Amino acid sequence: MTVTDTGASAPPETAAAPAPRPHWIDDWRPEEPEFWENGGRQVARRNLVWSIFAEHLGFSVWLIWSVSSAFLLQMGFTFTPQQLFLLVALPNLVGSLLRLPYTFAVPRFGGRNWTMISAALLLVPTLLFAVAVQNPDTPYWAFCLIAATAGFGGGNFASSMANINFFYPAAQKGAALGLNAAGGNLGVSIIQLLLPVMVGGAGIFGLVKASEGGIHLQTAGYVYAGLAVLAFIAAYLWMDNLTGATSKPREQLQVVRKPHTWIMAFLYIGTFGSFIGYSAAMPLLIKLNFWVPEPAPLGTGIYFAYYAFLGAGVGSVMRPLGGWLADKYGGAKITLIAFGGLVVFTLAVLVTLMQLEPNPAADPAIASDNQSLFPWFLGFFLLIFACTGVGNGSAYKMIPAIWRRDAEAATEAGTPARTAAIMAATKQASAALGVIGAAGALGGFLIPIAFSSPWVDDPLSATKGAFVVFTAYYVVCALVTYAVYLRRSAVVGV
Template structure:
């Protein structure tokens, strides 16, 4: 199908008679495709919280890296995608980018069924899943080219906002779709899901002493202290009747479960075929005792837990995207069109990094503010499920991560979609001014409110609502950027489109940077406080750039909206800088 050679969306007559139907059709189809791009990008963040429960022995750090790695790939791929649309056109780029995502989804679906799959293999799959985030830098420039400036905030806000729902889709649908064999035996059998919830300290109390009786100053309350268990006091009478302490003299040698009418030891509930493959899993409940011994064989720790075992089809989390991607591919091939834009090829696209018309300065500012908006949204979306699991998962009555995590991206995406028209009227820089302040406040509340270092699950509600506030701020800020960036480069529509892809490329590293740094902060310091201190400082820097260059009175490239005017409205009649 030939490219469209004449495209003048700023001409009211051409827009009404020719351009509008094509532009909105393109926006609708690419938005549908974008939903599943975001979903496949974030599918690893939903799957990773289930891996320990189905038999994979990965550390906390490794789990955060699995959630982070799609962000590394998406950032790299967005740097490439940022130049595709002006050169190759919408139809081939979107079509190929859609169908190629079948590779990681099918691979992931089979990988989770084999507990021998290595962490390195999952890292490769996660990297390939990043293709779903990489092509975002082709969607936004495409929409920018199809629409007039007055509707770019609306159109791109709708597309990106609804597209962002893909993150909520993956985190909302995953717990539901992996609960049954909905896709049939053709995609594999169930995995054994095991969840152990330790009894709280009030029910089970351990008495510990130094393993070496001659040692001085050993604090047995500290984790990994060289101590041994000498006694266990159980205040729960039903549990106490079922726990038997085996001793040799004064030495505790074992802890075993003796079934009673009210307390039973957990049973496997699995049926396997001759080759050892699980064919059936019956849900079971009971208690289990986990004993840790030191090198000398003495008991150093005992954990008594309520255990639930049930079947789970984790592969469904990946396989259900296959028909959706195929449908999006077919729609893209049949209905999308490409616009023939005069340009200078791939080499010419790098002029946005030149000093001409101060492009280099403003692309830096846009990169920083876009990392603050979309980079934060994507980063927190990737890390949120694991943050809930790691920070609050060890308490009695711990929240189910995926039952809460989808609300954050949902609120961010919805706010992104509905606030675009507001910033077309008021200006994008004003929106970023207030939302960046909101992000700083949210981080400070997390730090000083004790929500990152809880002593019980009672802090979770506050943590959850502050995170929702942060997601809200990122979504609104993101809508503001779609209005502002084409205005910053108002002298060149092609560069206005390119800056959306370029900034999106750097912001796509958000899941990688945020998830890996949050995980590193927790592993090295015991909490995520260090990360959020750094985030607050970064947000303050972005706030200053936005205020100085775009918001304050007399700013170099101000944007006060359709009602207040822009720097380009003032400068275009006398502009001599070219594109």
């Protein structure tokens, strides 16, 4: 294997050969079995491991407001439910908008180099967060700006997935991209599990006790700032850039002319948009419908901090399964099954919500009555998260498969034209991953906004109405998946 990174040997230099650049690999041919087995697999795996770590951290910072917003009132801030949902939604909006430039950054700067830059950028939202939450006089508009900077972490996903797409052969992209995404998605669950413990807001089911010194949200900001520095160092030492993973933004933007880019973006809003949107909103949904703060310290009903992490955890674990199933049975089939599950279980959550009583903030009796319905709410919601995870993995498998199929259809096997077409298709697929990922992440903004629905007086009514809309969207997504990718006259092989 001919490489010029620090982790693999390079052939002897000739007089005409340029000096090797550290951490740049000039010869990368993962589709050739001999190349892959003689060192390629190890290099790809090493980059995947540290990509997962950096992306995991990015997701944690991206969703830091999802659980911390639920603690702001206990720290003396007087924000309405609508204001809290907006704080949860803003990072998702910015993160979705950043995904496109983050995708283009990989060919421009190199996957390793951009991982270092994107990790360093996480110091902005973490340190600003730590400073703002210590001052009860911090105005709401400042919180909105700081929450928006957390979107830097959301952009990490696009660049990480685009980078890993170059490292793996087509037959293993589903599993590799699924693992990479799952590691990142787990950052949502981990921040929701550990932040309450770090800041002294809650323990973990009695196994770990909460701090008795009050809530200190700034601790989470400082911890994740330190981890951002660690991700920067890890990328510097152990990741690589691929010389062949280069293209001009104009070439990458050609994917916006392809109808499949927008079809898959529409579907990905239903899978990933649901995952990130529900993950962001779940702590507040539990708090507003099943808990009141009296009597102190843990109030009455279901304490949100104990359960908020479960949904994101289930969705993250199921994502590589979706990629594996897509490799085995086809991405379109698994995606259709995922949307079918989303329709059924979203309706089940809606039926459960229909039995709840509106939960005034000062009425422990209603919170106690609603508590009996929480196991059904949680169980159905976790099944929704499982379906989003499977759908995320299978949909992402479909994207490179669509572009590769088109390249193969236009060329003859075993020819230089086929090799060049597949390389070009890989670059186009990586650009498409960014565009589609950006569109999908918009769901993370729209879902919390739908739950807040400032035009609806009763928060519970707003939540019910939102789930009706979501169910209808999943039905349309299922029909589109079948019509475009599964029926006889549809696209095949994805």
